Amino acid sequence: MNILLAEDQAMVRTALASLLRLETGFAVTEAADGKAALAQLKSQAFDLLLSDIEMPGHTGIELAQYVQQQQLPTKVVIITTFSRTGYVKRAMDAGVGGFLLKDAPVEQLVNAISQVMSGKKVIDSELLLNSLGEQDPLTDKERQALRLAAEGKSTSEIAGALYIAEGTARNYLSEAMSKLHAANRIDAARIARQKGWL
Structure with missing residues (x-):
């Protein structure tokens, strides 16, 4: 499986890419920010986009919206350190298949990737519970x-x-x-x- 990993924190990105390669043998292409990730999405096909939310250039949600608008077959999983309520609904509206916190164990991430690839939605329970509250009023x-x-x-x-x-x-x-x-x-x-x- 061919994964594009978009994460602007170099240490997190390198560690996550190494873990994914070791655990699963996936091919992982790294992008240091949203702009680099968008360029990669435009230049080659990926089975999965694994993206942070808050990055310079484009957010993970904006990348998911691009995948959706271009009708790419790429599945999208968002990983974040922020359990902010508004993200979940916006991510789901953008066609995101998975939404996890970065402190989840790698086994949980690998399991979530497998579920998303088979067409299921996977959302961290803490994020899901928090998102049931307020609605985003902004256009x-x-x-x-x-x-x-x-x-x-x-x-x-x-x-x-x-x-x-x-x-x-x-x-x-x-x-x-x-x-x-x-x-x-x-x-x-x-x-x-x-x-x-x-």
Whole structure:
């Protein structure tokens, strides 16, 4: 089986790739961030994408959305250190087959991969229980605008990056702030990130 492992922490990525090769004999291609992973997905076929959520370039969920949009046969398993509630629903909406915490034993990961490859869904029980609570109120555009605001981009830079009018960018930000009862755009981004909605 051909696995693409996307993880921006070098030590975690190397250790995980070595474990998977030893345990299963899988072929593992490593990608150091979301941008590198996307380039790999565009250049060759993989049976499985095993991805962290929060990475520079593209998040694990954005990579899963790409796989879904391109209708690639690649299955997706997300691994994360964060048990944030909003991630699970967004991941499932993006067609993710498995969602596990990084501190799970390697046997559990290998078992989850096997189940996902056979068409089943595998979600860590802690993540699943936490996700039954709050609903994500943000639209995709509001989320994108908030993420850019959190990077310190101005309203005009956000508008340019999203190919929208400056007034529209301002509206997305004020809608997000209103929905999250935030004092300002940075506060809104902080709240959204804590809940796993960013």
